[in-house]
Amino acid sequence: MKITDVEAIxxxxxxxxxxxxxxxxxxxxxxxxxxxxxxxxxxxDSSPTVAKAIIDAPPSHSLAxxxxxxxxxxxxxxxxxxxxxxxxxTIYFGRAGAALQAISGVDIALWDIVGQATGxxxxxxxxxxxxxxxxxxxxxxxxxxVKEVHEQVNYLADEGYTAIKLGWGPLGRVSENxxxxxxxxxxxxxxxxxxxxDIGLVWDAAQATRMARRFEEFNLFWLEEPLPPxxxxxxxxxxxxxxxxxxxxxQETTYQGFIDLIEKGHVxxxxxxxxxxxxxxxAVRLAQYAYDHNILCVPHAFSTGILVAASLHYVxxxxxxxxxxxxxxxxxIARDLLAEPFQLxxxxxxxxxxxxxxxxxxxxxxxxxxxxxxxxxx
Ligand SMILES: [Mg+2]
Numbered sequence: 001m002k003i004t005d006v007e008a009i010x011x012x013x014x015x016x017x018x019x020x021x022x023x024x025x026x027x028x029x030x031x032x033x034x035x036x037x038x039x040x041x042x043x044x045d046s047s048p049t050v051a052k053a054i055i056d057a058p059p060s061h062s063l064a065x066x067x068x069x070x071x072x073x074x075x076x077x078x079x080x081x082x083x084x085x086x087x088x089x090t091i092y093f094g095r096a097g098a099a100l101q102a103i104s105g106v107d108i109a110l111w112d113i114v115g116q117a118t119g120x121x122x123x124x125x126x127x128x129x130x131x132x133x134x135x136x137x138x139x140x141x142x143x144x145x146v147k148e149v150h151e152q153v154n155y156l157a158d159e160g161y162t163a164i165k166l167g168w169g170p171l172g173r174v175s176e177n178x179x180x181x182x183x184x185x186x187x188x189x190x191x192x193x194x195x196x197x198d199i200g201l202v203w204d205a206a207q208a209t210r211m212a213r214r215f216e217e218f219n220l221f222w223l224e225e226p227l228p229p230x231x232x233x234x235x236x237x238x239x240x241x242x243x244x245x246x247x248x249x250x251q252e253t254t255y256q257g258f259i260d261l262i263e264k265g266h267v268x269x270x271x272x273x274x275x276x277x278x279x280x281x282x283a284v285r286l287a288q289y290a291y292d293h294n295i296l297c298v299p300h301a302f303s304t305g306i307l308v309a310a311s312l313h314y315v316x317x318x319x320x321x322x323x324x325x326x327x328x329x330x331x332x333i334a335r336d337l338l339a340e341p342f343q344l345x346x347x348x349x350x351x352x353x354x355x356x357x358x359x360x361x362x363x364x365x366x367x368x369x370x371x372x373x374x375x376x377x378x
Pocket of ligand 1: 250
């Protein structure tokens with residue numbers, strides 16, 4: 001089998017609020033086409049315009065090539081070799097950041113082709129079927145007021161979620177007392193369900209340690225990204241001095257970045273985003289590393305159903321796969337892109353696809369409605 005094209009399709013809502021920390025306002029969908037008619041589906045979580053350029057760029061020389069140029073004519077079954085070729089072919093402008101994010105979407109699409117061609121769901125290639133359902137946590141932006149927090153958390157618990165995360169919004173940005181009141185309200189409404197809080201990169205180690213101690217009475221499942229992503233010394237100080245799990249990693253794009261978060265930052269939970277951190281190929285290695293070191297690995301996912309599908313296969317294949325993120329964004333890009341959107345089961349889990357590849361189909365009408373470029377017929 002040979003790769004005949006790599007299509008990068010940016011999706012965008014008619015209005016995008018650049019001040020809002022909400023990654024569901026746009027997306028970059030990847031389709032890898034083959035000479036046997038199979039089409040692999042993937043997704044990149046980045047600036048779609050930036051990542052698309054990394055795929056479409058003509059070659060400058062052997063270390064500065066667009067991903068399409070690297071992949072044309074190659075056999076998609078060489079997925080791990082192609083991952084290496086993509087990393088080496090983008091060394092000039094890559095090695096991390098947007099290049100790794102762009103590679104992520106292609107890597108997911110290549111695994112989708114391997115699965116479709118062999119008739120097997122992707123998790124069979126990643127480590128096996130440890131589970132056919134994955135417990136998910138509802139992920140939402142922290143509302144501005146105590147009243148709205150009650151409404152939001154009550155709504156999510158009524159929907160059947162057994163774990164709920166609220167993040168960003170006013171947290172860490174108005175006052176410590178407001179943070180405490182919002183988290184207190186979330187805990188009261190969440191009852192016995194698990195609760196996670198995502199601060200959003202704004203504190204230093206001293207403030208984070210002080211606030212984590214004040215949060216201890218709320219029995220959080222984890223406290224996420226209280227510090228900027230490169231403050232590894234701060235993460236280590238924090239993680240070593242409080243009794244709350246510290247989670248981080250969604251900003252990381254390299255395997256070594258995650259190892260540093262664990263070894264130097266002492267985090268308790270790593271959160272690779274499969275559409276940012278190089279795709280499934282390096283994420284499987286990371287999950288094995290995390291398992292060997294008894295560190296939770298819970299994939300970050302705040303985009304379309306394509307990323308949800310990849311995350312479900314990933315957690316299904318992990319010996320210690322406890323949870324996956326499940327955005328409750330109302331954006332039609334997040335909610336409506338799949339022909340059959342994932343449904344929450346009554347026990348707070350989502351079924352892992354068992355059909356070949358990713359096991360999902362895109363709603364072509366929704367794809368075309370938000371696409372910023374012409375889309376190939378599939
Ligand atoms: Mg987060």
